[in-house]
Amino acid sequence: MDAGDEADVNVSWADQSKINTFSRLNGRLDALEAKYAQKKKEKEDLDDLASELELCDDDEIIKYRVGDVYVNAPYERVQEWIQRDQSALDMQVAKLKDDMDAIVIEMDSLKAVLYKRFGNAINLERS
Secondary structure, three states, rough: OOOOOOOOOOOOOOHHHHHHHHHHHHHHHHHHHHHHHHHHHHHHHHHHHHHHHOHHHHHOOOEEEEEEEEEEEEEEHHHHHHHHHHHHHHHHHHHHHHHHHHHHHHHHHHHHHHHHHHHHHHHOOOO
16 A cells, blocks of 8 residues: 555444454355365365276275265166265255355455445455
């Protein structure tokens, strides 16, 4: 910020509350983005596993992770588990995306109010 851009702006309690809300939303958005990336990676890995499973014989016994342990199960059972897990991950990814979109909308409305009030004296852009 240049010396000419500085402005002596009084920050009211309501303004500070909006700034704090924006900051909390920004932190939640960062956490959700990290979780979203993790779930997307899990989904990609599961999709790769489903593709690899197609190369197996129908009567083959396959090790599949259930919770913290690996279980030997028939091909058909593992396919069912993979489909179930893919559906669950799809729902989790969609929920995370919806949550992130809602936060971005709320942050954008706060940004508009705060930039209107403070102009160049405040920086609310994510880096």
